[in-house]
Amino acid sequence: MKYADVILPLALPKNYTYAVPESMEDALQPGSRVAVQLGKQKKYAGIVKAVHEQAPAYKTKLLLDMLDKDPVVYPTQLAFWSWIASYYMCSEGEVLNAALPAHLKLSSETLLLYNDAFGDDFTSLDDDEYLIAEALHIRKELRIEEVQLILDKSEVYSVIKKLIEKKVCLIYEELKEVYREKKENFVQLHADYHQEEQLAALFNDMGRAPKQMELLLAFLHLQKTEGDVKQNALLKKSGATTAQLKGLVDKNILWIEKRTVDRIRTGKVDAQIDFNLSPSQEVALADVRRHFEEKQVTLLHGVTSSGKTQIYVKMMEECLASGRQVLYLLPEIALTAQIITRLQKHFGSSIAIYHSRFSNNERVEIWNKVKNGEVQIVLGARSSLLLPFRDLGLIILDEEHDASYKQQDPAPRYHARDAAIYYASLFKAKVLLGSATPALESYYNAKQGKYGLVELNERFGGIRMPAIDVVDIKQEMAEKTMDGNFTQALKTAITQSLAEKKQVILFQNRRGYAPFLLCTTCGWIPHCKQCDVSLTYHRNQDKLHCHYCGTRYPYVYTCEACGSQSLIPKSFGTEKIEDDLQQLFPEARIARMDVDSIRNKDSHNKMIRLLEEQEIDILVGTQMVVKGLDFDNVNLVGILSADSLLSYPDFRVNERAFQLMEQVSGRAGRKHGMGKVLIQASNTRHPILHYVKEHDYKSMYEAEIAERQQFGYPPFYRVLKLTLRHKNQQVVEQAAQILASWLQPHIGAQLVGPAAPLVARVRNNYLQEMLIKLPRESRVIAHIKQVLREYFIQLLAEKRFRSVVIVPDVDCV
Ligand SMILES: Nc1ncnc2c1ncn2[C@@H]1O[C@H](COP(=O)(O)OP(=O)(O)OP(=O)(O)O)[C@@H](O)[C@H]1O
Ligand SMILES: [Zn+2]
Known part of the structure; x- marks a missing residue:
């Protein structure tokens, strides 16, 4: 019997093992997407991490289904996920959740099915039950949301439960495949008119239908210039209506074909390098190449406007020429507008841009094209690191010092710079970090010889620094x-x-307009009701905003403390x-x-x-x-x-x-x-x-x-921040104290806190924080993380602390 360990898109402490049905044995591989059942009813799509013959101690369920012909990720990605989970102290499921486009994740949808055996005598049902039973009788199946709509309330479970008890309906869990291919209508000329003479004859006959003739001419023109003729493009060009087009279709002159089209267009990369590097840029480029002969990572420290982008472009060109993929990372996608244009100038439209603002369908397509190598260049923010590259040759991390490379919430709280370096090592790929103001950590690593260091000290065009x-x-x-x-x-x-x-x-x-309002009589400052933070005045909306939880409050004119009306905006x-x-x-x-x-x-x-x-x-x-x-x-x-x-x-x-x-x-x-x-x-x-x-x-x-050395901060130590969160201030304080006392013998002076952070309450949860400084030896770090994991379990096992949330943030920024 074969077994598969499956990663599910959940924060589970470990992966579950399922038995592999014989029918799947041959095709199933690590990286395959499978449907499994978890608990009594829920179904999920998960990813197989490993296939083996070792039966687990518990009774296994069978895998339900294999969802695709080929694996959706390579073993490289599985190795990467596992590293992220262990380094950043989260579950592989949380990494999977961040990595996979929503449409590949799927979880089950509950369907109510009508029980035909019940018949149609609804006299024993009350009003709500009757409404649902009647709808089911007609439609045969209903989703929970539809039940909510019909009853016009969200609390519908009691009704459903009674309907099940009365055997009016059955429950069915279904995994829904949500990704849809995009279809478009293409217009074709009927084979009868492919010859010149036939076409000429046709035009002669059409004298009395000028609109149709125009449409046909537009069609021929588009066919000649574009090759394929899309229905939309044709209607637009000819100004004809769908009815007029249908006329030609009915006469068997044109016919319409529905075709699957790509949302994401790719083409072969045809690099156009139409600039020359300045002498100092040439030197820098040669240095980068030289360092890459020995080192995996090189830091390009170039002053602002020195032309770092031009050097990236050259390095990208080389990598692409060798047939490998390039990932260009930016701290925030807001930055892409200019970079996209600049890169497109050199590499054409074959650059895939990946970020959260794309539709889920588009994301699935980019995912697949990166996986099969059709996409050679990806430009994106940190999450594009989680794409299933097939053969990555180079990662460029522009503005590498930027704190937004670190994911804050939710897990995995990874730093894209460090994760990129690990990911690249799996491919034996190079990483080029670039900045005018490198992170101290990176510059330190470069100075230590761990990374190559290239400095570019002048602006392009001989312009002086401002x-x-x-x-x-x-x-x-x-x-x-x-x-x-x-x-x-x-x-x-x-x-x-x-x-x-x-x-x-x-x-x-x-x-905002003013970071806070102040009562000039008594000094009162309006605060968020759910967070210990002052409210920012936004004049456009004439509202006070909490920048922590997003709550908006009406403007206050009267001081809540002294009742005077002397509030003024401050700062x-x-x-x-x-x-x-x-x-x-x-x-x-x-x-x-x-x-x-x-x-x-x-x-x-x-x-x-x-x-x-x-x-x-x-x-x-x-x-x-x-x-x-x-x-x-x-x-x-x-x-x-x-x-x-x-x-x-x-x-x-x-x-x-x-x-x-x-x-x-x-x-x-x-x-x-x-x-x-x-x-x-x-x-x-x-x-x-x-x-x-x-x-x-x-x-x-x-x-x-x-200073960092003297006070024991990065890069000399790694810092791990633990945040504890609970509705009750006393509970969270006690939990933090106890956890700290357990940690003390292991960490001693390297434990700072616990204490309430500057903003001590967010969304009605009280916070406690402690910082753990870890020496840079990986053995010690691994040990402490293990100790932490065990203490977390021990702490949460105590009844009073059961609902305390513990958030470890490794290498917090
Ligand atoms: N070799 C070159 N040929 C033509 N134009 C260049 C060259 N090098 C730089 N430039 C131009 O100089 C300007 C600054 O270059 P770039 O934006 O790459 O600098 P940068 O080092 O990335 O700066 P920053 O750190 O401020 O982002 C750009 O408009 C770029 O097109
Ligand atoms: Zn708030």
Whole structure:
């Protein structure tokens, strides 16, 4: 008898083993998608991890079905999933859940089937039962949602239960295949008219039906130019109606064929490299190649606008020429608009873009094409790492320092940079990390010789790095020259840029209008009812938003504490800046880019286009404006408040602040002459501001790395954050205390906490956090993770802690 271990898309502590029916024995392989039953009724589609002959201790069920002819992933992906699960402390099921497109996951749908034996005497039924029985009698089967619709309520289980007891219906669990091929109508000419003379005769006969003649002419034209004639295209071109087309079909002149079409178009990659590298870029490229001869990973540290993308393109071209696949990762898909265009220029339309905004059907198609190698280039955010590459040769991680490479919620909480390096090793593929401001961890690894290091210190086109001035807010306040949140210096600089028909980017790291409201009588600040966090005022909607749980509240006019009506907005966000600008520069065309204004892919693309076409004079935004954008005409960048970047409690605060300011500065003066950057700050003497001013990454690195070593932070230690969560504050505090006391003997001084985090309550759950610092030896790390897993089970086994949620976050950022 053969057995299969199956990964199910659930957070189960281990995989289940099923018996393999003889009929499947030959075809079943690791990676095959199978239908299984779990528990009494639920059915799932899972993925076979291994096939073996070892019977488990429990009584096995048989696999129900094999869902596809071929496996949906290769053993490489199974190995990758297993590494993610073990390294990031989650289940393989959670990894599968993140990896597989929804349409390949499937879980069962409950169907009510009419029991014909019951007959049609419904006199014994009450009103609700009667309604359902009648519907079932007519339709023979109903889904739960349909029952809810009919009864107009969501609580329908009691009714269903009674109907089952009374034997009116039966329950059936069905796995629904949801992926649908896309079909389109193609128009063809009937074989009778394939000869010239016949066609000519036909046109002669058609004299009295000019509309049909026009349609036929349009058809012939499309056939000649496009080859295939789609019904939609034909109707559009000829301006004819479906009825007129049907006329020709009825006369047996044209006929219509339904064909399966690809949603995702691919073609052979035909690289067009129409640029030459500058001498220093050439050197950098040669260095990258040289390092790759010995090393799997190379870090390209190139200043902003040095042309890192051009070097990526060259490396991609080489990899594609060798027939292998390339994955180009970006921290956020919002960044893709410009990169897509740039890459398409070189590699044509054969680039698959993968992100969460695609439809589920499209995702299945990309999945399949990556798997069979038809797609050679994938461009995407971190989740595209989970695609089933067949033969990956190169991973490019652009803006490798970016924190959004780390998945926060839900599990798997993986870091795409580290995961990419592991994934690549399975293929013996190379990884090229690129950034103007590398993560300290990456630069450290490069300095240690673990990665190759290539530095590109000049901007393309010989343009100098922008000049950076720090403007003293305190001084201008004292001199009363501030205009709201704008210093005189910034205002003057904006005025000048506008006069020169240049564009301006302004950065403020808070969105909304005012980060909080304040009662000037008693100091009360409105907070979220479910989270311990102040509410942000969004003036567009005139509402207060909780940025933690998303709840929206009406504006408050009266202080809940003292009853006075003296609430004023405090501090400022992007919305307020946009507003101020409108007042200060009424003539200027102003736009805002943040998660509130960019709700979808199209609005982002549109804004990028408007900027490129210089239809926008001033852009205000959050982090979003920082990332890799390349506009020729921006000559001024303003950072409204450096203080807020430099003052939050996190060991990465300085590194982050440097990266942000250096990156946003990097948007200035990329093409025509040197740009200018103004940084407004109260604390103008902060050392980080000095490094930013000098564009001095290396000194920032030296200073920070010394601190990291001294205080035992990454890259010298790995940090694992444990978050515990519960509705009851006391319970979660006790749980955290107990867990910490168990861990103490194993970890000792390397355990920080437990304590309540800055925001101690989110969505009505109280939080406790502790940080565990792990030495970098993998043996020790593996041991501690094992200890942790056992303690989690032990803790949750105690009745009072049963509903405590424990979230381990390995290498938290
Ligand atoms: N060899 C080259 N030939 C033509 N144009 C180039 C070349 N190198 C760079 N450029 C142009 O210079 C600009 C900056 O290059 P790119 O965007 O690749 O820089 P980057 O290093 O990625 O910068 P950032 O880190 O700020 O994203 C782009 O508009 C790019 O097209
Ligand atoms: Zn909230």
